Amino acid sequence: MKKASQDISLPRRSFLKKAGVGLAAGAGIAAGMGIAAPKVHAQPTLRWRLVSSFPKSLDTLIGPSEAFAKIVGAMSGGKFTITVHPAGEIVPAFGVLDAAQNGTVECAHTAPYYFFGKDDTFALGTAIPFGLNSRQMQSWLFAGNGLTLFREFYKSYNIINFPMGNTGAQMGGWYRKEIKSLADMKGLKMRTAGIAGKVQERLGAVTVSTPGGEVYTALEKGTIDAAEFVGPYDDLKLGLYKVAPHYYYPGWWEGSAQTDLYVNIKAYEALPAEYKAMIEAAATRSQVLMHAQYDARNPIALKQLVAAGAKLHRFPKDVMNAAFKESNALYAEISAKNPRWKKIYDDYIKFRAEQNMWFRFAEAGFDDFMQAQKL
């Protein structure tokens, strides 16, 4: 019966072998060898490895990988198995791009902006200061040009990307002392990175890269003055409120933070169409689950943080204004020298302008009224 072999042609199988993909002796090959089973749709048995940039301890960040693997497994009846490896298990947190690019593993879950050192363009895939909020980012990716543009960009990295989770708007981090005006940013030793760090430096801050495990002690000792992480739910676990109680909002450099599934493009192309569709749908469902979990858990964690002594402050207006101005100046500089950035950024800010206009009306009109009520 030849039809059953249609999804596992020989060249594909040989690629799968080369790429280290386990094609179980039973199912796939048996079907490929033409055992009689008229019209039975035989899918190959596959085992993929997914490396995450996130540790097991951050459940909302490792969560999308686990959900993704579980959904693909359920839809394929256990034939397409994806094992999830937290940061450090196969490769370090920031080694996941290389691993997916080189085919060491088939896929990775990460925040693209970790790789801005390779190319500033990566930052646009997660967050840039004063960028899109999570609804707008999702709309740009799923109904605007965002995903098309990024897939073009990622081709040179042998990767196809799938949006897979967003944190929503983040907080602006933990500070040992209050920031009362822009003047207080001068000389502030802040643990931050990426484009946000570049903007903070333009405001006079000194950016420091402290390893994750040393942030608490560095703040306690005063080696650093401030550190930012994500939002209440993740921040609560770090306990930074004990040593740097001033908790600022909004995280103007992360109005939302998008994370992606990176799939090695050859591994992807070798998949039968059914598995490709499963990857896309499972990634999107994981996108929703991660965002919903953050939204559900952040309010409760924020209350706990405040009860434990965290002091909430809004960033002073002059800090926000200066940061906005410096961000735009920085973007102009990057646009002038990086055509890959410029191509995506130009589309991104056009979309941002339209979204921002629209959100002023029905969305903000509704939210503003609700936020003024005692509920």
Next chain:
Amino acid sequence: MKKASQDISLPRRSFLKKAGVGLAAGAGIAAGMGIAAPKVHAQPTLRWRLVSSFPKSLDTLIGPSEAFAKIVGAMSGGKFTITVHPAGEIVPAFGVLDAAQNGTVECAHTAPYYFFGKDDTFALGTAIPFGLNSRQMQSWLFAGNGLTLFREFYKSYNIINFPMGNTGAQMGGWYRKEIKSLADMKGLKMRTAGIAGKVQERLGAVTVSTPGGEVYTALEKGTIDAAEFVGPYDDLKLGLYKVAPHYYYPGWWEGSAQTDLYVNIKAYEALPAEYKAMIEAAATRSQVLMHAQYDARNPIALKQLVAAGAKLHRFPKDVMNAAFKESNALYAEISAKNPRWKKIYDDYIKFRAEQNMWFRFAEAGFDDFMQAQKL
């Protein structure tokens, strides 16, 4: 080979037949009859019908059904086929609940609040005045108790529901004359329905149910004074700005509007686990696509509407305040007499209070700043 038949046991097959589900003679049955194909996973060939409450002309509203059917088809390699039938093709727009409940069809896509006449509780599945915005609704459904509570509620309708699309915050409709204060609501003949209509009546308005096709003429002739629909993208198609140019925001009765896939529970239970997982993931992906499309298209349509003469106004504060007060009074009345409503509503407003508190900080802090900028 007995293992291949595990997903199509005889009782299930006999149900599928009774329910009018096509089980093709080839694939499923052949596998069930034990033709030798070791470990080949044989999925049944199924054909389902999906009836939508929406017409073909409203592409963002019929869109989730079409996307859903396409995704399931792709993931199953064309074995699980779902045909999409717009409102009126098999059953009328508001006949879809009965059709899914009775097994006339296997599934339906609709806005639950259409059925508030059967039970006010349905309204909580789509929108109630001053309810959850779309992020919050999604979080309540996917990470809070929302979906669990609704699945319990829908059991008595023989239905299992899957969230499948949201419009975001809607506009407050089209008015022939300006609404300058609460006094202008007195006697206003407004085309609206459901719980929103009940609140508007408490503000002094007269709610009118005008068939969709007659709204334009009724507004033109002054038979009605106002009509509401969705948001800029859908509203542009209706052309109401020509006869009732005053376009109000926010649609305080629809801070977001959630739509659902209803699946007949027996048809669902008869599915192999793989197809169940596909339905869930495909519905969630359609949820994202619909919302992203609205968000991407509304800004452009709003600009077109304004260019064509629509005049944007924010509802006067006294109208909003009175509507909020009357909504709460109405909810207390419904809670006192409907335990099904009360059970879900109590959880919903607890969630709303937490979300509303949290959104004041990072989310609103970010959005407010952005909306004050010229981009």
